[in-house]
Ligand SMILES: Nc1ncnc2c1ncn2[C@@H]1O[C@H](COP(=O)(O)OP(=O)(O)OP(=O)(O)O)[C@@H](O)[C@H]1O
């Protein structure tokens with residue numbers, strides 16, 4: 305059976321914990337095909353963000369054109385967009401699709417990934433056309449606490465772990481994947497939360513990097529010790 309296509313418009317994380325790595329692996333784990341439009345390259349690891357290089361607007365637009373014209377994804381998920389111009393572009397081009405907006409403004413490690421101009425562009429252009437917005441508490445406050453059935457404020461949950469880098473991206477990607485597979489919003493949010501919980505449990509004892517390790521992506525199968533997670 306042909307899988308549904310979900311597009312992520314987001315940035316790369318060289319440490320493989322958040323951003324596009326989290327999005328595409330989550331899509332694969334949940335059985336949807338992932339396309340990706342890269343908005344920025346971050347030099348990042350489990351300790352923090354060292355540098356951010358934005359992809360020029362015309363190159364972001366060319367990637368978006370290619371995917372929208374050919375693969376026609378019914379669901380689009382956004383992560384780090386990087387500039388007000390990219391926020392407005394995505395709003396303009398994707399308003400007729402199911403839009404899952406993860407308004408990433410600050411990394412778990414504290415680095416600012418969206419400034420005041422980006423916040424203003426979200427409020428003006430992207431939030432009005434989003435089906436779901438998944439801010440964490442800080443992002444929700446920065447955006448002026450938008451309210452409504454499509455606003456899902458994310459919070460850490462019951463799993464005690466420091467390997468939680470990329471949970472927000474994984475959660476919003478799982479939500480987008482379940483919407484593409486036909487779930488309604490309440491079912492998709494519940495399925496996304498239980499997916500993140502499961503993946504946090506899989507990676508709870510991993511030792512990757514010296515900081516906040518990544519949530520386990522796709523790994524559900526044998527651990528190095530040979531256990532089935
Ligand atoms: N420790 C945890 N135990 C269980 N579920 C969790 C935990 N941390 C996160 N989650 C799930 O993942 C969702 C997103 O997490 P969170 O709000 O921490 O994202 P975030 O702050 O955007 O993360 P990041 O910036 O690292 O990507 C939560 O709403 C919850 O469902």
Ligand SMILES: Cc1ncc(CO)c(N)n1
Pocket residue numbers: 314315316317322323324346348383384408410411412469470471472473
């Ligand atoms: C690229 C990227 N996207 C999202 C986040 C949020 O965790 C991050 N730290 N890096």
